[in-house]
Amino acid sequence: MTRLAANILIIDDDTDVLHSARMALKPTFTQITAESQPQQINYLLNQHEYDVILLDMNYTAGATSGREGLMWLQNIIERKPAQQVVMITAYGDIKLAVEAMKIGATDFVVKPWDNEKLQATVRAAYQLSKSQQEVKQLHEKHSGMKSLLNQTKVEIIGRSPAMKELFRMTDKVADTDANIIIFGENGTGKELLAKSIHEKSDRRDNVFVKVDLGTISETLFESEMFGHIKGSFTDARQDKIGRFELAQGGTLFLDEIGNLSLPLQAKLLTAIQHKTVTRVGSATPIDIDCRIISATNNNLFEMVTNSEFREDLLYRLNTVELSVPALAERPEDVPLLADHFLQIFAHKYRKGTLKLSNKSYSLLQRHLWPGNIRELQHAMERAVIMSDDSILQPHHFLLQSSKPKPSYSSTINLNEIEKETIEIAIAKHKGNISKAAKELGLGRTTIYRKMDKYGIKY
Numbered sequence: 011m012t013r014l015a016a017n018i019l020i021i022d023d024d025t026d027v028l029h030s031a032r033m034a035l036k037p038t039f040t041q042i043t044a045e046s047q048p049q050q051i052n053y054l055l056n057q058h059e060y061d062v063i064l065l066d067m068n069y070t071a072g073a074t075s076g077r078e079g080l081m082w083l084q085n086i087i088e089r090k091p092a093q094q095v096v097m098i099t100a101y102g103d104i105k106l107a108v109e110a111m112k113i114g115a116t117d118f119v120v121k122p123w124d125n126e127k128l129q130a131t132v133r134a135a136y137q138l139s140k141s142q143q144e145v146k147q148l149h150e151k152h153s154g155m156k157s158l159l160n161q162t163k164v165e166i167i168g169r170s171p172a173m174k175e176l177f178r179m180t181d182k183v184a185d186t187d188a189n190i191i192i193f194g195e196n197g198t199g200k201e202l203l204a205k206s207i208h209e210k211s212d213r214r215d216n217v218f219v220k221v222d223l224g225t226i227s228e229t230l231f232e233s234e235m236f237g238h239i240k241g242s243f244t245d246a247r248q249d250k251i252g253r254f255e256l257a258q259g260g261t262l263f264l265d266e267i268g269n270l271s272l273p274l275q276a277k278l279l280t281a282i283q284h285k286t287v288t289r290v291g292s293a294t295p296i297d298i299d300c301r302i303i304s305a306t307n308n309n310l311f312e313m314v315t316n317s318e319f320r321e322d323l324l325y326r327l328n329t330v331e332l333s334v335p336a337l338a339e340r341p342e343d344v345p346l347l348a349d350h351f352l353q354i355f356a357h358k359y360r361k362g363t364l365k366l367s368n369k370s371y372s373l374l375q376r377h378l379w380p381g382n383i384r385e386l387q388h389a390m391e392r393a394v395i396m397s398d399d400s401i402l403q404p405h406h407f408l409l410q411s412s413k414p415k416p417s418y419s420s421t422i423n424l425n426e427i428e429k430e431t432i433e434i435a436i437a438k439h440k441g442n443i444s445k446a447a448k449e450l451g452l453g454r455t456t457i458y459r460k461m462d463k464y465g466i467k468y
């Protein structure tokens with residue numbers, strides 16, 4: 011039988027005992043140290059790591075109280091709380107052995123021992139020590155990964171009255187542990203808001219787990235959300251932890267909750283109601299402790315009226331409701347967000363310091379942004395990539411998805427809009443007036459006349 015690569019220390023003042031313990035353990039463990047003087051313990055612990063220590067109870071000639079052993083045990087546990095110590099006791103010292111276990115001993119063996127029993131006891135202590143080390147390593151890995159995940163700080167930009175009100179509400183509810191539902195059009199920043207709530211909550215040191223319910227298939231829903239055990243279905247080759255368990259202690263973000271079918275809504279409701287999940291193929295429920303933040307661009311109340319969404323689920327999810335306004339409702343935020351993304355992308359694409367021209371600002375502010383902040387983000391990224399100048403001009407932006415809208419902040423000036431539109435078209439076609447005219451649906455004479463009128467150089 012191959013020996014276990016373990017380092018065992020035996021401490022007993024009786025050299026015969028040391029010898030027989032060494033002989034009994036040698037066939038099973040690779041490294042055995044025998045020590046007759048307990049005073050050497052501190053030195054030995056400083057020099058080596060022992061998987062298991064076998065410790066006698068009495069050292070002074072004639073002593074039988076076991077107090078010395080307990081004192082040395084205390085000393086070991088204080089220095090190394092996770093140390094596995096097996097006490098060597100005399101027959102009938104069970105009370106003492108119990109006292110030792112209370113201090114932190116793993117087990118005890120009674121003198122004179124049966125060799126097989128001694129081997130089994132030390133082996134069990136060794137295995138316990140290994141599992142504890144593994145758990146510790148996993149914990150370290152886990153917290154390392156968590157701090158890596160949390161490194162990217164959430165920054166929500168916005169100073170419009172609507173966003174200020176949202177921030178006020180968010181601060182109020184963040185550390186209440188209440189379930190929250192976030193409403194808002196696509197790309198308005200619902201996920202970002204959910205992350206920021208998590209970061210402001212007492213759960214911030216645990217994970218934020220996102221599930222896109224719009225993309226989880228009907229058949230895999232339970233396995234994804236609740237986990238499964240090996241062999242529970244054809245593809246279940248090993249045990250798998252579900253998202254609820256993964257979010258243990260943290261926040262579970264259920265994105266696109268409005269896309270969940272009615273049968274799956276029922277399954278989700280059961281888990282939330284009972285605060286337990288049962289892995290597919292298992293019969294043992296597992297307690298779950300996670301805060302639920304959901305998000306949707308659907309009107310769930312209307313869906314409830316149309317029997318498309320369960321009312322009881324909605325009321326479980328919406329202890330607090332937050333609404334992120336569409337970007338079109340907060341044009342004041344557009345320049346701020348544009349500058350924010352400009353900085354990010356200028357850095358990403360190593361473009362140095364970039365700025366937006368005044369005309370670009372007003373163009374961006376007039377755009378309707380049907381794709382909200384995500385669209386603005388992409389527009390900024392594209393413009394940074396396309397531009398060779400340090401100042402981004404309107405022609406660097408290709409905003410095709412909606413017609414310019416009148417500015418909210420200044421008086422509508424049709425002439426100005428017309429002038430700017432012509433300038434953008436000319437810039438887009440690199441000064442080719444015929445192409446610009448064609449794109450604008452103007453004749454060549456008309457475009458030249460308008461260019462003269464507005465003083466556009468050609």
Ligand SMILES: Nc1ncnc2c1ncn2[C@@H]1O[C@H](COP(=O)(O)OP(=O)(O)OP(=O)(O)O)[C@@H](O)[C@H]1O
Nearest residue numbers: 165166167168195196197198199200201202383384
């Ligand atoms: N106020 C904000 N400040 C800075 N960045 C923002 C802000 N709002 C959104 N973003 C950014 O815009 C992008 C879209 O945001 P997010 O994914 O949070 O939107 P969403 O509403 O969850 O979208 P969807 O409905 O499509 O899931 C992300 O890259 C996000 O970082």
